[in-house]
Amino acid sequence: MRKWRRTHLTDERRQWAQLTRRTHKHAGKKVSITVEELLELLGDSCPICESRFVFHARGKEKIYSPTADRIDNNGPLSIKNTQVICLLCNTRKGSKEVS
Numbered sequence: 728m729r730k731w732r733r734t735h736l737t738d739e740r741r742q743w744a745q746l747t748r749r750t751h752k753h754a755g756k757k758v759s760i761t762v763e764e765l766l767e768l769l770g771d772s773c774p775i776c777e778s779r780f781v782f783h784a785r786g787k788e789k790i791y792s793p794t795a796d797r798i799d800n801n802g803p804l805s806i807k808n809t810q811v812i813c814l815l816c817n818t819r820k821g822s823k824e825v826s
């Protein structure tokens with residue numbers, strides 16, 4: 728049984744989660760998080776800057792696109808080591824943490 732509206736709403740989130748796993752794998756990262764777990768972590772807005780997430784077409788990321796950020800950069804992409812923040816915050820965080 729499918730409620731079309733619900734399915735429609737979750738589709739872009741699901742696509743995002745699948746794409747996120749693929750991108751991290753392609754980049755040679757260890758991915759142990761599932762699509763379902765990523766969807767659990769994905770809120771409506773960025774926990775850092777509180778901007779509402781904007782979903783993008785593939786390859787057209789915007790500053791408020793959700794991104795999976797590893798809390799410990801040496802760890803795997805797992806449910807415990809991942810937070811979903813916007814691209815802008817992820818970029819800021821990344822440049823700050825480069826040692």
Ligand SMILES: [Zn+2]
Nearest residue numbers: 773776813816
């Ligand atoms: Zn943010």
